[in-house]
Amino acid sequence: MKQTYARKENVEEKGNNKDQASITNSLKSKTEAIKAGLLGLGTVGTGVYRIIEQHQEDLKHQTGCDIKVEKILIKSMDKERSVAISPELLTTDYGDILNDPNITIVIEVMGGIEEARTYIAKALQSKKNVITANKDLIALYGGELLTLASENGCDLFYEASVAGGIPILRALVEGFASDRITKMIGILNGTTNYMLTRMAKEKLEYDFCLKQAQELGYAEADPTSDVEGLDAARKLAILGTLGFHTDISLDEVKVKGISSVSQEDIQYGKELGYEMKLLGIADRRDEEIELSVQPTFVAKSHPLAHVNGVFNAVYVYGEAVGETMFYGPGAGELPTATAVVSDLVTVVKNLNLGVNGRGMVAPYREKKLKPENRIYRRYFIRLVVKDRSGMLADVTKAFADHNMSISKMIQKPLAGQQAELVTITHTISLKDLEAWVKNIESNRSEIKIVSYYAVEGEEN
Ligand SMILES: NC(=O)c1ccc[n+]([C@@H]2O[C@H](COP(=O)([O-])OP(=O)(O)OC[C@H]3O[C@@H](n4cnc5c(N)ncnc54)[C@H](OP(=O)(O)O)[C@@H]3O)[C@@H](O)[C@H]2O)c1
Structure with missing residues (x-):
């Protein structure tokens, strides 16, 4: 903005x-x-x-x-x-x-x-x-x-x-006036949350859920802005500007939508203790800001994992107040x-x-965007590999070569001497993850990356 x-x-x-x-x-x-x-x-x-x-x-x-x-x-x-x-x-x-x-x-x-x-x-x-x-x-x-x-x-x-219907902007400007917000995480688009909820709970495919959302009037005939994350990114830019007192423009939000999320991804995530949500995250640590909208696996212990259907929620971390959550209908x-x-x-x-035009607090903080080598997260990574002896050690080494390590893993046999490996990493930098993806895609024909998603929240 x-x-x-x-x-x-x-x-x-x-x-x-x-x-x-x-x-x-x-x-x-x-x-x-x-x-x-x-x-x-x-x-x-x-x-x-x-x-x-x-x-x-x-x-x-x-x-x-x-x-x-x-x-x-x-x-x-x-x-x-x-x-x-x-x-x-x-x-x-x-x-x-x-x-x-x-x-x-x-x-x-x-x-x-x-x-x-x-x-x-x-x-x-x-x-x-x-x-x-x-x-x-x-x-x-x-x-x-x-x-x-x-x-x-x-x-x-x-x-x-x-x-x-959630009074979040006034809460940021007035309710948090005495605090310093460090992070905001939002489920900001009801259409995609409706689709992901149905995919997760009823094991329905993406295309079917989109059609249902359109029939119910939750999604437009052209759903691009919702499913590709742009609608959520616009809202995140507004939240970031008000919450961090900094000029945030839309092109500073990294955006990935849900159109490539599969039923299998969601069910593997559930098995590992997570729910898939399209999250808008605005993070300000060490005075550096990072903004993204992306499909994210949220630990079931986190309140946002339980925001279902067309509902929206915004989770706000303040230095003084700690954690707060705002929940309610996002449209209608x-x-x-x-x-x-x-x-x-x-x-x-x-x-x-007689005080109109005086309540606005102009953004006054200098903006520093966080470089990729300082954006740290855990990730869900799903791979299909050749089912041969020593393969697991090869995968682990490929991770280690890029400063990545595994926190959890499940292995499923596939037909044709292949196996599926689904992992949750420890905290790694986005830069290391991207370098690893590039290396695997260019040099390792025995390892295929099916999907990878950010992970939010600690599992119990
Ligand atoms: N719907 C929601 O739940 C929701 C939630 C949050 C924010 N918003 C925002 O609220 C705004 C309105 O959304 P909505 O869903 O109420 O839209 P809508 O149902 O399509 O209604 C638009 C209204 O504006 C009139 N209109 C449109 N263009 C016009 C023009 N050029 N000149 C004169 N009148 C014009 C239409 O007139 P006619 O009736 O004569 O066609 C119609 O009455 C949008 O910015 C939307 O993003 C909507």
Whole structure:
């Protein structure tokens, strides 16, 4: 997430305060409703509308004023809506929201990148506060838009962009404000977690589970962004930026998806005491940062091994607090809408206090990415070897030649004088692992690497 914050100074800041003060004054009294423009009335937009309508009393109690959706931008006027909406609320012209001075908050839940980016930028330039659920946009242009928000004295919040209904971003920014986060591990994509859970529990094949996820509406017709790990990588970039106070851009996250994970890999992992999960890991030790999304075997003793189905979870290690875990629904109409509306409550409270655009802590830490020779992990490695005497000693030596050693191993006979060796290594460096893979693939025809995956957590 490229950050290019510019804290506005003196003259401009005074100007912004004036603008903000005039917005606050325009609220006149706390009995006057605060008006929001909603961009999108799909899954999330419908949930946001429902919650604002149904929770008026609670929202008023928390903010001191009524909150009203004044206009809703949609694409098609003819579409049937699952919520009763007065037709005059709907528009296909963004100008109806942008040019309405009474609308002080724009909620972007339409998705997509370029149009959403333009609409949000225009809203901020018009001194309207913005809430978005758009992880694709924030992971790519979060820095640019946050700078714009800061320059215009506006809030830009995006709680729903990571892990849907789990209030993880506010927890990182506010709950951990006094601590120093050293590591975050997340199951950040419900679609892949649903697929891996079914593969593990029901011994179903990858293609079948993907088709089921598509039929249930968990996966898109083009599932690439989910199954190849990009969706999780976007969320990890947002988590890394907020948790480590450092500019993290998407291309700094190493990404590997689940499309090559096989049923056999998962069952061998289970036999050795692990569950397969697509993990996003952001690690900061010795001031060096490492970010990756990859299918990982998680020890059954680790709480993340038990996060199943479409659920998400984020495990956070703080120097002072130790270990904490946040768990919940990562998507869906109402869970995601609760995150959007919680941002709305914060914006309204800020409006009442006249402090919009001041809550953002710009990334201030220098970024040092960890080189591969200092990225240490354990690995699950599955090999097919020629079943002959001395072969095991050869494999062990090939490991030792690259500073690798075996912690656990199982051996299974195969047809045609071959055997399968499934190992869990001790902690090794990524650089050594990659050198070993290259050497085996180029020079050792009797040893075939079937798969290898990172391992997380200690087994009991
Ligand atoms: N769905 C989830 O569970 C979830 C979870 C977390 C985050 N998010 C994020 O929330 C955002 C919205 O997701 P969603 O699932 O609610 O999407 P969705 O169901 O496809 O709804 C999109 C809505 O935006 C409107 N829209 C799209 N493009 C538009 C345009 N160019 N001009 C005017 N209106 C436009 C559509 O209008 P019509 O109705 O007229 O077609 C529709 O109402 C996305 O950024 C997504 O990544 C979603």
